[in-house]
Amino acid sequence: MVESTATNPTLLADQVASLLVQPLEAASVVLSSGPRVFDTAGELRIPKLVSGSTPGFVAEGAEIPDSHDVTFDEIKLMPTERKSIKSILKYTNELVRQSVIGIDAVLKARLVKDVSDVLDQALLTGAGTTNSIKGITKQTxxxxGEIDVTDADSLLDAIAALNALEVTPNRWFISGADFAALRKLKESSTSARYLLEPDPTKQSGTTIFGIPATITNKLPAGTAILADMSTVAIARDTSPSVTVLNERYAEFDQVGLRVTTRYDLGLLHPKAVSVLSAPTP
Structure with a gap:
């Protein structure tokens, strides 16, 4: 029997990947910023080293000390009670081009945007209550540090704080309002030259003091993130689903797409992530 949406309304894995997973990786400001993504079918336990031994100088023929212990911890992601992101998108049959699977590009973009908006909000600022994602800004x-949009030195102080921990940050997350305020800073009250004026000879893209910056209004003004994104772990359910609802809206000559996907977030090295807040007035 030939596979069709009538006999098999749940799209196949490769169809879901091309419709949702791959576009979502590009559309999400967090997923596209270089975190470590772990695909998992169940609860994920990631070990991390808390403390290790301290090597020392030992003379020739002398006994090498073996009294040092290595301490491990772990982060647990994607527990069974973790909630899913779910949505139903309805569209009329007039918008269908070749088949239900051949969805119009506009609908595909809308589906990805709806999911990425909710996902990014959770990955950045999710409270972690009632089995939902605990976002980066809520991690312990x-x-x-501070972000003072009237003083660019506060950004350099944030970089220096991570450098002091031997961490090399590779991504800023900052709100549009805060970035606009920073871009307006000038060298002095008598100068028209901007401090963060882009260099046209450099590779395109937004950077702040040489570090790539993602401008997102999923963060409120007065909150920013500076991080080594390789230490941010994101668990992604290996079984996202997109189901075509052929009959539910038949009286309206409409078809529905039901989307279900699950993600979780944890930090492999919390100190490698800096959450900056505006100074208290």
Whole structure:
């Protein structure tokens, strides 16, 4: 029997990948910023080294000390009770081009945008309550600092704080309002030259003091993130689903797409992530 949406309304894995997973990786400001993504079918336990031994200088023929212990911890992601992101997108049959699977590009973009908006909000600022994602800004043990949009030195201080921990940050996340305020800073009250004026000879893209910056209004003004994104772990359910609802809206000559996907987030090295807040007035 030939596979069709009538006999098999749940799209196949490769169809879901091309419709949702791959476009979502590009559309999400967090997923596209270089975190470590782990595909998992169940609960994920990632070990991390808390402390290790301290090597020393030992003379020739002398006994090498073996009294040092290595301490491990772990982060647990994607517990069974973790909630899913779910949505139903309805569209009329007039918008169908060749088949239900051949969805119009506009609908595909809308589907990805709806999911990425919710996902990014959770990955950045999710409270972690009632089995939902705990976002980066709500994680414990992170480095903290200030962002003062009237003083660019506050950004250099944030970089220096991570450098002091031997961390090389590779991504800013900052709100549009804060970035606009920073871009307006000038060298002095008598100068028209901007401090963060882009260099046209450099590779395209937004950077702040040489570090790539993602401008997102999923962060509120007065909150920013500076991080080594290789230490941000994201668990992604290996079984996202997109189901075509052929009959539910038949009286309206409409078809529905039901989307279900699950993600989780944890930090492999919390101190490698700095959450910056505006100074208290």
């Amino acid at each position: 043990g992170v480095t903290t």
